[in-house]
Amino acid sequence: xxxxxxxxxxxxxxxxxxxxxxxxxxxxxxxxxxxxxxxxxxxxxxxxxxxxxxxxxxxxxxxxxxxxxxxxxxxxxxxxxxxxxxxxxxxxxxxxxxxxxxxxxxxxxxxxxxx
Amino acid sequence: xxxxxxxxxxxxxxxxxxxxxxxxxxxxxxxxxxxxxxxxxxxxxxxxxxxxxxxxxxxxxxxxxxxxxxxxxxxxxxxxxxxxxxxxxxxxxxxxxxxxxxxxxxxxxxxxxxx
DNA sequence: GCACTACATCGATGGCTGTCAATAGTGACA
DNA sequence: TGTCACTATTGACAGCCATCGATGTAGTGC
Numbered sequence: 001x002x003x004x005x006x007x008x009x010x011x012x013x014x015x016x017x018x019x020x021x022x023x024x025x026x027x028x029x030x031x032x033x034x035x036x037x038x039x040x041x042x043x044x045x046x047x048x049x050x051x052x053x054x055x056x057x058x059x060x061x062x063x064x065x066x067x068x069x070x071x072x073x074x075x076x077x078x079x080x081x082x083x084x085x086x087x088x089x090x091x092x093x094x095x096x097x098x099x100x101x102x103x104x105x106x107x108x109x110x111x112x113x114x115x
Numbered sequence: 116x117x118x119x120x121x122x123x124x125x126x127x128x129x130x131x132x133x134x135x136x137x138x139x140x141x142x143x144x145x146x147x148x149x150x151x152x153x154x155x156x157x158x159x160x161x162x163x164x165x166x167x168x169x170x171x172x173x174x175x176x177x178x179x180x181x182x183x184x185x186x187x188x189x190x191x192x193x194x195x196x197x198x199x200x201x202x203x204x205x206x207x208x209x210x211x212x213x214x215x216x217x218x219x220x221x222x223x224x225x226x227x228x229x230x
Numbered sequence: 231g232c233a234c235t236a237c238a239t240c241g242a243t244g245g246c247t248g249t250c251a252a253t254a255g256t257g258a259c260a
Numbered sequence: 261t262g263t264c265a266c267t268a269t270t271g272a273c274a275g276c277c278a279t280c281g282a283t284g285t286a287g288t289g290c
Contacts, residue, residue: 232290233288238283239285244277249272250272254268256265256266256268
């Protein structure tokens with residue numbers, strides 16, 4: 001299983017610029033789906049709010065009130081979408097957000113500057 | 116059935132600012148889910164790319180290759196999420212994007228300005 | 231080696247959702 | 261009034277997915 005089924009860089013011009021092709025829509029949709037879950041949104045915000053910008057899985061299960069397998073699953077989805085990075089240090093796995101990935105998504109959603 | 120189950124304005128600070136509550140995450144998730152579908156992304160871009168910024172349902176089924184009920188369903192989802200407006204003129208229903216809604220989503224995703 | 235901890239994976243399950251055919255509602259027009 | 265065109269709703273079905281318990285894997289320390 002590869003770790004980057006979804007490309008990191010922008011897939012297309014801002015969504016309001018010109019009509020999306022089916023392929024572009026599929027790529028964008030895959031990234032947004034990775035984000036469009038309450039648990040994953042909270043995970044992202046928890047990671048970003050951490051002092052060092054990273055956290056291990058064991059620190060994330062309690063605030064979410066979800067089981068460890070479920071949290072691990074959500075982090076895997078975010079990782080495959082390129083929204084977070086994973087670094088194993090000893091027994092722990094530390095996750096951190098990829099700000100550029102979020103910025104890229106935001107850029108696609110930003111409407112073209114109109115009066 | 117109300118037309119605005121999802122509020123129009125921003126639900127929270129940028130996602131990377133501070134940890135989301137469960138409620139905030141649910142609201143944000145609902146809006147992102149409305150967007151995270153290839154068909155709906157293409158609908159949004161088709162609407163935005165229209166000369167007048169609006170289009171009737173009959174003009175949208177062909178480019179998407181979906182049946183009329185399905186397109187109507189997707190437009191309904193976007194409408195309930197506050198991402199598009201609907202205006203019935205005679206027999207036709209004209210849909211248009213709400214730029215502010217997209218901008219609000221983009222703002223939440225935009226990482227806090229960091230060096 | 232053995233026990234313990236942290237994390238990932240597997241299998242199952244219940245709920246959600248995208249899709250269509252069929253149907254209903256509504257405005258236009260003769 | 262009757263007919264036609266456009267749109268929304270309903271019902272049904274298939275596929276996806278969030279969740280959990282159980283299990284596997286790997287690192288740590290005794």
